Amino acid sequence: MAQGQGLTDAKSGLDERVxxxxxxxxxxxxxxxxxxxxxxxxxxxxxxxxxxxxxxxAVGGGLNDTIGSVGGVVTGR
Numbered sequence: 058m059a060q061g062q063g064l065t066d067a068k069s070g071l072d073e074r075v076x077x078x079x080x081x082x083x084x085x086x087x088x089x090x091x092x093x094x095x096x097x098x099x100x101x102x103x104x105x106x107x108x109x110x111x112x113x114x115a116v117g118g119g120l121n122d123t124i125g126s127v128g129g130v131v132t133g134r
Contacts, residue, residue, distance in 0.1 A: 078126040085119030092116055 092112045099106040 074126070078123065081119065081123040081126050085116065085123050088112065088115045088119050 092109070092115075095105050095109060095112055099109055
């Protein structure tokens with residue numbers, strides 16, 4: 058630690074960036090799977106219909122975060 062990265066250093070290693078990328082991708086895939094199951098149910102259940110917009114937003118936000126993470130892995134940010 059005397060010559061390496063300190064505990065409070067904000068720089069992250071490639072392994073941490075790849076880990077965040079895969080975690081974000083898994084979350085996005087999970088959100089998309091939930092949306093896929095919810096859409097047919099929305100036909101018969103009004104409460105599910107009301108939540109579809111939020112689910113679509115979650116998938117879109119997850120995609121945006123995952124795409125941003127890809128750039129971070131490549132550029133090292």
